[in-house]
Amino acid sequence: MATRYDPQTAEPKWREAWDEAQLFRTKSPKDAPGAPKAYVLEMFPYPSGRLHMGHVRNYAMGDVVARHKRAKGFNVLHPMGWDAFGMPAENAAMERGVHPGSWTYQNIAAMKAQFLKLGLSLDWSREFATCDPEYYGAQQALFLKLMDKGLVYRKASKVNWDPVDNTVLANEQVIDGKGWRSGAPVEQRELTQWFFRITQYAEDLLERVQKLERWPEKVRIMQANWIGRSQGALIWWPIAEAPDFLPPSPEGEPNHATDPIEVYTTRPDTLFGASFLALAPDHPLTKAIAGHRPDVAAFVKECSTMGTSEVEIEKAEKKGVDLGVSVRHPFDPDWILPVWTANFVLSSYGTGAIFGSPAGDQRDLDFARKYDLPVTPVVLPPGAEAATHSIDDEAYTGPGQIYNSRFLDGLSTQDAITSAIEELVKLGRGKATTQYRLRDWGVSRQRYWGCPIPVIHCESCGVVAVPEDQLPVQLPDDVTFDKPGNPLDRHPTWKHVDCPKCGKPARRETDTLDTFVDSSWYYARFASPEDMGERAYWLPVDQYVGGIEHAVLHLLYSRFFARAMRDVGELDLPSGEPFAGLFTQGMVTHETYKSASGQWLQPSEVEQVDGSWAEISTGAPVKPGPIEKMSKSKKNTVDPDAIIAQFGADVARWFVLSDSPPERDVEWTQAGVEGAARFAQRLWSVFDALGDLPETAPGHDAESMVVRKASHKAAASIDKAIEEFRFNSGVATIHEWVTALKKAESAPESAIGARFEGASMLARCLTPFMPHLAESCWERIGGEGFVSAAPWPVIDKVLTEDDTVTMAVQVNGKRRAEITVLKGEANDVVEAAALAEPDVASYIAGKSVKKTIVVPGRIVNIVVA
C-alpha cells in the first residue's frame, strides 16, 4: 500500500533527532585527525525580524556545500550569527519608541525560530550577535591594537548634514538632495572623523585579488577597479598672476600667491591640449580666494549643498568659476592658462586639481564648451587625418598618434606619456607617480546603535585609549530617540569620564563604528572565540556565499581587516585573504501586482482567473507588473513561514535551488513550488515501493546494468554539479534519476538489487538538497543511522562510461545525420561511416568533397562545393 510523505510530521522529527545526536556540532581539530577541514560560511543576516526568500536561497546554498563536504569526509565548520548593529533599529526606536537593543534581540529570536525550521546543518553553539558586548568589546580591543600600529587616525571629512534636524544623514537618507525626515536641503559639513588606513594595503589588496582563483571574475574586476591603481604624473604649474588680495602666508605655510599648483594626471601626453586648470571647490586656493570674492564663495556654497555621494557629483551639470589666477604651462613659460574652480573636481582624489585637456576628456570638453575655453585636439585616432580630424561635442579618449604637440608630435600615446614625464623631470616641473582611487575608510558614525569607539578626549593628554581592563565600553541603555541627533552625545552622564592618564575630567568619544567594521572580522570570531590555534586551523573560509551587492565594500573591508589583524598578531594568516572561495548568488524575485487604484497587492491577495488577474476579496481586476526583487515596498514578498507550513522546508529549499543558476535571480512562482512539492512525493514513492521488498546485491543482467549505469552516472554528475555550484543542474539530474528508477519498477525481479543500490545512492545525493525527506527515504529502505551522517556514495567509474558514442554529421555546417560509433574509433573509420550514411550521401551527391573535419567523439563536418 503506497503511502504519502508528510513533511509536517517528518521534518520536526528529524530536526529533533539531529539535535539530539549533535550531528552538526563542530569537531575540534584534534577530534578529526587526518580529515581535511572545510569552513563554509554564508554572509550573516541583518536581524530585520522576518526571514525572506532571499535568506532561504542564500542559506540553502551554503547548506548544500556544507552537507556535501561533510559527506565527503571533511571536518566542517558551518556557523551562524547576526549582523545586529545598524540604522533600522534606531528607526524603529524613533517610530515606535522601542529600545534598539530589545527590538534587535526580539528580532533575532523570531528569525532564529524561522531559521531552525529550514533544517540547515548549522552549529548554533558558536552563535553571537555583533551587538553582544562580548563581541563589540573584542572589536574595541582590536581597534586599539590597530591604533597602536598606526592603522587608525583622525582627519576632517565631509558628511551629509541636515540643517533642520541638526543631524548627520546616511546617503540613503538623502532623497533628491533633501533630508528624508525634515525635507530640508542637505549640506556638506566637515567633521573630524576616524579613519582606517586601508590605503596602506592598496598594492597588496590589488595584487592578491587577481590571484583569488575561486572568486567570480566580475568581483575581482570590480575590486581592482575600485582600488584603481593608476600610473601618472604630478605636475607643478607656476603661478603667473594672482589677485593682490591673496596675502603672503606666514613662514612655513603654503603661500597661495606664489606656490605652484600641483596637479595629478594620467595623461601627460595631452599636456599641449591643456586649456585651463580646475580646482576642487574645497581646494585650499579656492577657499583662500572665496574669502575675498563673493561670487566664488557663492559657488563653493552651492557645491556644498550637493550630497556627498559620487553619483550626485558625477550627474550634476559641469559648472565652475574663473578664479582670476593664471599659471604658466610647464613646457612653455609664455603660455598662460586660467585657473578655475569646478564642481566635478574631487578633492579626495589625486591633488584636488586637474588640468583640463578638453579634446581628450568628456568632462573637460563639456566644461570647455560651456565656458568657451579653447579645444585643441592632440591625439589622432588610428586612421584619422590630422588635416580633417576635429573634436565637436565628443572627446576622443582612446590611444592614437600625438600631434599639435611640439616635441611629442608623432609619438604614440604611450611613448608620449614617457617622454612628457622625462621632460617634466628634466625641467623640475613634475615627476612620475602611482595613484590609487581607493580612499581611507571613514568609520565614524554619529549614531547610537553601533560599537562605541573606545577612546577618551582629554584637554591636556589629547586622544587617550580606554585601558584594556575597562573594555568593553558599553552602550548606555537609558537613551532617548525623541529628537534627532546622536543620543550618546546628549546623554547626561555617559560621555563624562576622567582621563585614564591624568585623571582630569575628560570626554568620551561619542561616535560609533561603521557597521561594516562588525562584519569585517566576524568570520575570525566564528573560527574561535578565544583559541588562536583554532583560528589558524579554520581560516581562510573555504567557501563564502552571499549577495553580489557586497562585491566591493564588505569584501574589501574584510580583506583589509584580515591583513590588519595579521599584522597586529591577531590572526595567523600569511596571505591576509579571509575568503579562499567566494560565490555570489542572485536574488529572489516575484511578479508585482497593482490594483485598479494603483495600490500594491500581495501575491496572496490575488488570483488568476481565466488568464487574467483579480483581487480575491473583491474580484476587481489586477494589473500584473514587472518581476522585481522581493521587497516590502512593492509587497511582492512570499513569507517563508507560510510556504514551510504548506509544503515543508525541503520543498522551499528545493524550489530556490532548482530553477535558476545560483548566481542569477530566481523568480518565485506558485506553480513552481507546487511542482516541487509534487516531485517530493514522486521521489518518496520510489523508496516507498522498495521499502517492503527484500534487499539483494545488484545483479549483472541487462536490466540491472541499465539501472546501475543510470545511478552511477547521476551520482557522479550531481557530485560535479555541487562542486561547481550548478545546483540547478544537480536538481535536473535528480529528476532524471527518479524517472529512471520509476521506470525500473516495471523491470523484472532481478533488477531489485540494482534498484536498492540506486535508491541508497539517491538518498545520499539528495541529502544536501532535501535533508528531511532524504532521512525518511533512507529510513524506509533500511539505511543505517542518519543519512545526514552517511558518506557520499562510492561511484564505480566503469559504470559511468559507455563504449559507444553518438556523433552528429554535418554537411557544410548543417546537421544532416547521426552515427553511432565505438568510443576511440579511428578518424578514417568514422569518416567512412559518415559518408556512407544515406542522409549524408544525398547531400553530397554530385558535389565534390573538399574537406572533412572529424572531432573525435563529437562531430563530423563534410565540406562540399
Place this chain on the structure above:
RNA sequence: GCCUCUGUGGCGGAAUUGGUAGACGCGACGGAUUCAAAAUCCGUUUCUGGCAACAGAGUGCCGGUUCGAGUCCGGCCAGGGGCACCA
C-alpha cells in the same frame, strides 16, 4: 555619469575548451484511470509551411572571424548590481 554583469521556446533555464541549440522543470494541449472529481500515470509541445515525409528560419540587434558561433571579436539596444554613511 563611472565600474560591472546579464539577454536562448508561452515561462525559469540546459548546452565540457568554438562542435547535434532547447536537457530538466513550469505551463498548455491530448490520452489513461475514475460514476465524477482530486491525486497519479503516459504522450505532444521553438517558430513558419506541409496531412505527412520533409524543408526553411532561429540564442536581444547589426557586422566580423571560422569547416563550424548561444559560446570568440567590434559596434549598438534593453535590464540588473555597485558607486565609499543601507546592509
